[in-house]
Amino acid sequence: MTLLQKPSSLSSNSWPWWLQNINLNDAHSDGLLFTLTIAILAISWYTMKSAVTEKKKHPPLPPGPRGLPVVGNLLSLDPEIHSFFACLSGTHGPILTLRLGRKVCIVPCRTGAGILCSPRMAPSGGCCEGCACGTCLALPPSTPYVPGRAQRDNEHAVGRNRDGEEREEIAAEFRRVVADVTEQLGKPNLSDFFPGLARFDLQGVARKMREASSKLEVVFGKIIDQRHRMDGLKREKGDEDCSRRECEDFLQVLLRLKEEGDAKTPLTMTHVQALLMDMVVGGTDTTSNTVEFAMAEMMNKPEVMRKAQQELDTVIGNNNVVEESHIPKLPYLHAVMKEVLRLHPILPLMVPHCPSKSCVVGGYTIPKGARVFINVWAIHRDPSIWENPTEFDPERFVDGKGDYSGKDFTYFPFGSGRRICAGIAMAERMVMFSLASLLHSFDWELPAGEKLDLSEKFGIVLKKKVPLIAIPTPRLTDPVLYE
Incomplete structure (x- = not known):
């Protein structure tokens, strides 16, 4: 019996249906089966070669932990997602894939993983039509940059000349919203x-966002109406001192641009409200949390605080208050701010991005529509880049080191590329001015018996898990300076 003969011990039903009707006793059977065998081997070889070729054309997704059906890796996520992703990268490599429900998520955790510059993805809860929140900014792509006094604080952005009682009432309502x-x-x-x-809004997030947006429109309406009335009264009195463009605050600039109009890119009241919301949401928690981390780190290292205060005393003196003109003359305090932004980047996973087309990064396919979280927190603590990466050490940024303009992919707390944070200048001034004022005016210490906790709590904006409580002691010689 040849190797291709049908064994008598096997029933005919054991053979594939396409061999059932072949008569193996036929003189041509061996030749026919040999031909079929060669054909099968050839097809198998071609299939394997095609698969390899296809794999070369479309590399695999980055590695990552295995997930469950339907929910993927959702159930295994740790609340401190930024550090959880960093731990996973130690096992799976510098760039991860996780499946969160129906979404494919890509997480670069090291500089070598490459940086993706793709459109930002807003959360579904923030995508209500006409919303005044910053996630749904409806400005057309060619909207001009608003120059002038955009780097003022939030108080200046919404007006500073109100009667005290009305101003406090609106401010309190504004903070709540x-x-x-x-x-x-x-x-x-x-x-x-x-x-x-999404259509069912099971958690009511979209509904609550719409309600908050409506409340914001009411608050902004009050602020804008009041500003119109005040400016009108000034014009009637002939008071032009603060009507000049160099004295305009952010809201005045927006209202003037709206009134002047632009045929190509008209500015509507919805745009004005959205830009105001961007300024407030983007510049409130981010700034205050950065200042809180900076104060906590300096209180944990008193020698750093003393050095910063010595610089302030040299530049400003102890019989004067901090002015904005002093800020460029404080290089060591600037290094403190840079180190805080490295160790505690205020947006630890940046703003989520969504590639508009598939691409290859680091030898892996990044599919179109994936959600991309760039773990800048992990990159800023990469021991292959930073010496003693978990230690707070402003000295690493002295002499002007540390460029956060987005060109250095080992240090980019504000992002990079076309979608880099538009508020870098405002953030720099607000953080520096706040820190300089706090350190120059007061000494700081913990309440008796309290221990300093530097742990973090993950969120869109990173914050201290335990809020900082500190006791100030005046440093300035003239008590009038505190009035």
Whole structure:
């Protein structure tokens, strides 16, 4: 019996249906089966070669932990996602893939993983039509940059000349609404992971965001109406001292641009409200949390605080207050700020991005529509880049080192590329001015018996897990300076 003969011990039903009708006793059977065998081997070889070729054309996704059906890796996520992703990269490599529900998520955790510059993805809860929140900014792509006094604080952005009582009332309402918007933006939303559920809004995130947006419109309306009335009264009195463009605050610039109009890129009241919201949401928690981390780190290292205060005393003296003109003359305090932004980047995973087309990064396919989280927190603590990466050491940024303009992919707390943070100048001035004022005016110490806790709590904006409580002691010689 040849190797291709049908064994008598096997029933005919054991053979594939396409060999059932072959008569192996036929003189031509061996030749026919030999031909079929060669054909099968040839097809198998071609299939394997095609698969290898296809793999070369389309590299695999980055590695990552295995997930469960339907939910993927959702159930295994740790609340401190930024450090959880960093731990996973130690096992799976510098760039990770996780499946969160129906979404493929790509997480670069080291500089060598490459940096993706793709459109930002807003959370589904922030995508309500006409929303005044910063996630849904409806400005057309060619909207001109608003120059002038955009780097003022939030108080100046919404007006500074109100009667005290009315101003406090509006400010309190404003803070409540902004806190509500920030809370909704930070909530995990099932609709982000299972887009098919978005229409049902099971958690009510979109509804609450719409409600917060409506409240913001009312508050902004009060602020804008009041500003119109005040400017009108000034014009009637002939008071032109603060009507000049160099004295305009951010809101005045926006209202003037709206009134002047632009045929190509008209500025509407919705745009004005959205830009105001961007300024407030983007510049409130981010600034205050950075200042809080900086104060905590310096209180943990008193020698750093003393050195910063010595610089302030040399530049300003102890019989004067901090002015904005002093800020460029404080290189060591600038190094402190840079080190805080390295160790505690205020947006630890940046703003999520979504590639508009598939691409290859680091030898892996990044599919179109994936959600990309760049773990800048992990990159800033990469021991292959930074010496003693978990230690707070401003000396690493003295002599002007540390460029956060987005060109250095080992240090980019504000992002990089076309979508780099538009508020870098404002953030730099606000953080520096706040730190300089706090350190120059006061000495700081912990309450008796308290221990300093530097642990972090993950969120869209990184914050201290335990809020800092510190006791100030005046440093300035003239008590009038504190009035």
